[in-house]
Amino acid sequence: EVQLVESGGGLVQPGRSLRLSCTASGFTFGDYAMSWVRQAPGKGLEWVGFIRSKAYGGTTEYAASVKGRFTISRDDSKSIAYLQMNSLKTEDTAVYYCTRLVVPAYWFDPWGQGTLVTVSS
């Protein structure tokens, strides 16, 4: 069974950092791009960014709202994707979902259960 499990969420003060992890199983992790999508409380889905597979350079792309503050990385030997979030703002409060991104068609499947990040003083 293909599965994604996020961890690392919690309460953090504005301006601080937090790192989320996404542990994958059930598929060849290194063959796929991985993405993060967030959902603020009571709001819709917002794409955060993605990292390509090593075969496509392992490069990253980000939404304008997080570019320069967030960094996505991957460890294919452990089947883990990371989201490093720096200079956090209150508006970054959301459930963060890890999801496998199928390129070049750009659809997301499956999704993890999500981890809540609350940015508050």
Next chain:
Amino acid sequence: QSALTQPASVSGSPGQSITISCTGTSSDVGSYNLVSWYQQHPGKAPKLMIYEVSKRPSGVSNRFSGSKSGNTASLTISGLQAEDEADYYCCSYAGSSTSYVVFGGGTKLTVL
């Protein structure tokens, strides 16, 4: 404000059909056949229902179908069932020179 426009809510009775629209621009929906749709029940993760405008993943009921005309994509659910009540989000590729991926604001489907 979301990049793709969806109605905030739609409703229908069991057995009926409903359609949810997703309007973008010539830079996203209109330029690529790369629209996907996601179903999200309260407190749960989104689930892929349709990809590449009209393709259904294995395991998704054939009551769900997708289409596109110009800058507007649509999700149709036929033979409505109580378990279809959920939020639905459309998503489109938007090109490498812009934001890559854009989502709609979501539509709450109520089964009466």
